[in-house]
Amino acid sequence: MKLLDKKLADKINDMISEIVTTCNKILSTDTKVEANNTSFNSKDDACNRLKLVLMHDRSQLSPGQMQQMRDELVEVISRYVEIDRDALDLCLEAESNTIALVANIPILRHK
Amino acid sequence: MSGRVIVVTSGKGGVGKTTSTANIGTALAKNGAKVVMIDTDIGLRNLDLLMGLENRIVYTLIDVIEEKCKLQQALVKDKKNPNLALLAAAQTRDKSAASPEQMVEICKQLKEDFDFVMVDCPAGIEQGFQNAIAGATEAIIITTPEMSAVRDADRIIGLLESKEDILNYKLVLNRVRPKMIQSNDMLGVTDVTDILSVKLLGVIPEDENIIISTNRGEPIVNMENTKAGTAYMNIARRIMGEEIEIPDFETPPPTFIDKVKNFFLATASS
Numbered sequence: 177m178k179l180l181d182k183k184l185a186d187k188i189n190d191m192i193s194e195i196v197t198t199c200n201k202i203l204s205t206d207t208k209v210e211a212n213n214t215s216f217n218s219k220d221d222a223c224n225r226l227k228l229v230l231m232h233d234r235s236q237l238s239p240g241q242m243q244q245m246r247d248e249l250v251e252v253i254s255r256y257v258e259i260d261r262d263a264l265d266l267c268l269e270a271e272s273n274t275i276a277l278v279a280n281i282p283i284l285r286h287k
Numbered sequence: 288m289s290g291r292v293i294v295v296t297s298g299k300g301g302v303g304k305t306t307s308t309a310n311i312g313t314a315l316a317k318n319g320a321k322v323v324m325i326d327t328d329i330g331l332r333n334l335d336l337l338m339g340l341e342n343r344i345v346y347t348l349i350d351v352i353e354e355k356c357k358l359q360q361a362l363v364k365d366k367k368n369p370n371l372a373l374l375a376a377a378q379t380r381d382k383s384a385a386s387p388e389q390m391v392e393i394c395k396q397l398k399e400d401f402d403f404v405m406v407d408c409p410a411g412i413e414q415g416f417q418n419a420i421a422g423a424t425e426a427i428i429i430t431t432p433e434m435s436a437v438r439d440a441d442r443i444i445g446l447l448e449s450k451e452d453i454l455n456y457k458l459v460l461n462r463v464r465p466k467m468i469q470s471n472d473m474l475g476v477t478d479v480t481d482i483l484s485v486k487l488l489g490v491i492p493e494d495e496n497i498i499i500s501t502n503r504g505e506p507i508v509n510m511e512n513t514k515a516g517t518a519y520m521n522i523a524r525r526i527m528g529e530e531i532e533i534p535d536f537e538t539p540p541p542t543f544i545d546k547v548k549n550f551f552l553a554t555a556s557s
Binding site for chain 1: 434437438442474478482
């Protein structure tokens with residue numbers, strides 16, 4: 177039973193990584209298309225960039241500090257569990273008036 | 288009498304603080320209120336120019352602070368409206384010539400005689416800004432649908448929120464181009480209010496008449512039938528408590544085909 181689970185998990189993992197690479201491919205070609213296309217709706221661009229920069233402004237955290245915090249978090253958490261360093265996702269999310277620091281840390285196995 | 292002290296601020300320069308102060312102040316006076324406008328942009332004064340009063344200034348805000356004259360002597364009456372006065376900034380000094388405590392005192396004295404004290408704030412968030420907001424209990428934040436102006440407005444909102452004396456603040460979105468919003472090439476009114484999570488006081492459409500009115504030293508609310516003038520008049524009436532709907536600048540006006548469709552739909556349903 178356990179063996180089956182392991183196989184299944186591996187398959188799912190492969191599948192996910194495939195999906196991610198395809199998504200990335202699509203996204204990277206998309207941005208190229210967008211950049212060339214003058215009719216691309218620039219308002220959404222402005223909205224998204226503004227939201228991101230305001231989150232950093234409001235939290236008083238620069239992208240550089242975010243990276244530093246991410247590195248330090250990885251270091252601390254790695255003392256207890258083995259984590260997938262590359263998959264660690266740390267970002268700021270805004271909900272109306274509050275800002276949250278959201279971290280998604282995939283654990284590979286307990287140490 | 289205890290009037291309302293309203294500061295007009297924006298963070299970023301060039302978004303229309305002084306134009307808005309001149310027009311909202313004039314519009315309030317046109318509606319019968321007694322209004323005084325204070326230019327706190329010491330060293331870079333311009334409110335006198337927009338009001339066409341640049342040749343009448345004898346004493347300034349700094350003269351009052353330094354007790355070189357009485358407050359009443361420094362007030363310049365508007366050319367047209369006797370209910371409207373201006374307290375100009377000194378042009379040969381800098382922001383450090385005034386302190387927040389002194390501004391509180393001046394606003395306190397002025398609100399005894401006037402219904403509205405409109406404070407024109409300089410750009411930036413340094414001492415000039417601190418002076419301008421010191422005596423105010425309300426704020427109008429001016430921004431335009433540009434990223435840099437919205438970002439700076441957000442900073443200003445943060446600073447105003449930490450100030451206990453400011454009881455409420457509202458947003459005026461200036462220089463809006465409806466056609467660009469409709470073609471999704473400009474941040475829309477709701478985009479900006481959502482991002483800043485702030486209440487809207489009014490929307491001013493881009494209007495070439497603003498340039499003409501500035502050239503003449505005559506606020507646009509004194510010109511007949513202008514888009515921006517009407518929008519400023521409505522803002523003044525909202526400040527005075529009237530409920531006036533803010534026009535929709537986001538949906539394109541109905542095309543001929545839409546009108547025909549609506550006509551048939553209406554006749555079909557009746």
